[in-house]
Amino acid sequence: VCLLPLPLLRCSSQGPSLLPASLVAIGSSSWRRQARESGSQLSFWQGHSGVRGGCVGGWQVGAGALCLWLTRGLSPTAIHGNPLTNFYQLSLDVLALCQLNGRLSPANASALLSPDHKKYYLGGQFSVDTAAVAVLAQICLQTRGQPLPPKVHKKIRQNVQWLVDKILAKKRRDGVIGNIYSTGLAMQALSVSSSYLKPGAWNCLQTLHKVLDEIPQGTFKNPMAASQILPSLENRTYLDVSRLNCSMDPDNLPLSTARPAPPTSRPPSISVTYTVADGVNNTFNDSISVTVPQGSVFFKVMEVAQDKDPSKFSFTYTQSSWGPYITSVQGLQADNNQRTYWQLLSDGIPLSQGAGDYVVSNSERLEVKFSVY
Ligand code: B12
Known part of the structure; x- marks a missing residue:
């Protein structure tokens, strides 16, 4: 994770920033070591999933099947006769290709991510994580500079509105959206789709406070959980990835290197x-x-x-x-x-x-x- 200069949160204008202390808490040395080893979600979709380069110059790289589908309009289930794994991964792939300016058809991408029970539900439950990544992917398509045909523009607007409404319906009284582990992705999705939100539809600051409260309790100790929550705490989303300059990161957070002392007696x-x-x-x-x-x-x-x-x-x-x-x-x-x-x-x-x-x-x-x- 590229730790940038301390952030101004998108929702911080509504209240005091609580960020520096909590960021230090989440960025304990062991967490950072693990995060580097396991690879963060941010670098994962550019590297690990193999889509770096995307469809640029053909479909020879990693995400070949997806590129083929997106550029030629094949059915995603027809590739190799097997269904592709899940729509979280397809959304990540569309997002990566869009971010990297790969050759992809927005018309096919918007058809791929259109509202459908089978795509966005896992075990009968609406998957906020999947919806959030699908929102990020489609906002990327809308904003990447090339004007979209009106029909495609309309389709994407409809998709995003449906997804945003579903995500908001999963907002709990305490500010959590879905569960605590989908909340970071949901925050990213909602923060890039403010034009789809009715005034007062989401209290960003309440959600942020809830996340900050959970950090000292070790809720995000898992490196993947930490990597998914961190962009929102840094006033960033996955849409900023291509603009990050990681070599400019001073990497100078004051992190504790203390390790917990080994227990002196056997636990009961x-x-x-x-x-x-x-x-x-x-x-x-x-x-x-x-x-x-x-x-x-x-x-x-x-x-x-x-x-x-x-x-x-x-x-x-x-x-x-x-x-x-x-x-x-x-x-x-x-x-x-x-x-x-x-x-x-x-x-x-x-x-x-x-x-x-x-x-x-x-x-x-x-x-x-x-x-x-
Ligand atoms: C799709 C998905 C599933 C699918 C995976 C199968 C499939 N082919 O699609 C199903 C529905 C089976 C599933 C199951 C579970 N999942 Co799940 N899953 C996801 C989701 C939405 C996307 C994962 C993905 O495709 N990532 C992209 C690919 C490229 O990365 P990957 O690492 O290779 O992905 C694989 C693993 O992540 C693995 N996987 C999926 N879920 C989990 C959970 C755990 C704990 C582990 C170790 C691995 C794992 O399956 C993925 C596909 O092969 C994430 C959401 C998220 N925010 O990440 C939740 C998510 C990772 N899952 C979660 C959980 C809790 C579970 C379960 C433990 C739920 C349960 N009570 O049983 C089980 C796993 C139990 C087990 N057998 O060990 C949590 C993890 C939170 C945490 N702190 O650990 C997440 C973040 C959802 C959430 N917001 O709560 N999951």
């Missing part, structure tokens, strides 16, 4: 109930009581259960940018083509963190459930 143990269930075909539903040290994460519970009874609790995972992503339990594999995944729940409620981050509590009823999204 806690017990949780852990269930693995096939919620799609109902072929199994197995529970076990597991004891772990206080402060353990969900993943630790899964490991202990696997050691105790591998025939029922064996699992596999892949390392993703957000941490370990659970891919199979008891040999039953999640499959993107079937839209199946292993959902994490606590007391029947889906978690908003992954197995590597979620800290479990005594007596909690944890579950990993095979589900459709």
Whole structure:
């Protein structure tokens, strides 16, 4: 993440800026080290997803399938016979190509990102994250300098209005939009689409205060979570990426290098109930009581259960940018083509963190459930 000179927040004119202290808090040295290692979301969509260069000079680079679709109007599901992964990724790709001035057809891009239940809902829930990136991508198309044909301009306006209204409908009383991890992307989307907002429709400062309150509680300790929240705290959005000059970043934030002291005594143990269930075909539903040290994460519970009874609790995972992503339990594999995944729940409620981050509590009823999204 390119840390620029301290920001004036887009919504800071409505109140005092609380930013410097909190930025220092979020930018602890360990976080910055991890963020560099894992790659920030900002650099990720230019580099990691392989779209650097985009459709410029053909479609030979990384996002070839998307470029082909955008430039020739193929169906996104027809490529290699498989559906492309999800609309969050397609929106990121459109955004990257637009930012890099790649050759892409705004008409096809706006058709691709048009309102549709299948595109913007995951497991029956409206995905604020996906909608926010789709807004950023389409505002980029609208503002990148080349005049759009009136029909395309109108289509994009309609798309963005629908998305903005849906995002606003997910605004909670405490200022969070969707959940705390979609709030940063939603802030970016709403801040670039002010002409689509009715006066008073969004209290930016309230949302900002909520985010700032969460930082000291460690909510954004995960480097991806930090990288997604940071642009809004810096008065930036992903639309600014091509204008950033990272070599001008003095990289001189006063960061603490102190590491937490190792515990002197062993933490007390806690017990949780852990269930693995096939919620799609109902072929199994197995529970076990597991004891772990206080402060353990969900993943630790899964490991202990696997050691105790591998025939029922064996699992596999892949390392993703957000941490370990659970891919199979008891040999039953999640499959993107079937839209199946292993959902994490606590007391029947889906978690908003992954197995590597979620800290479990005594007596909690944890579950990993095979589900459709
Ligand atoms: C699409 C998506 C999904 C899809 C992924 C499958 C697919 N093919 O599309 C589904 C619906 C299955 C899913 C599941 C989950 N997700 Co999800 N997901 C997203 C979303 C909208 C986009 C991810 C993406 O495509 N990124 C772009 C690609 C290029 O990057 P990538 O790193 O290669 O993406 C892969 C991984 O991110 C992985 N993945 C997706 N979600 C999660 C969550 C965790 C914790 C991990 C480790 C990996 C992971 O699948 C992606 C596609 O292959 C993000 C939104 C966001 N703001 O990032 C949320 C998001 C990452 N997911 C989130 C969560 C919480 C989950 C679940 C833990 C929910 C649950 N209660 O079960 C599960 C994961 C459980 C597990 N098995 O380990 C949170 C993570 C927050 C956090 N602090 O950890 C996010 C930020 C949404 C949110 N605002 O709450 N997710």
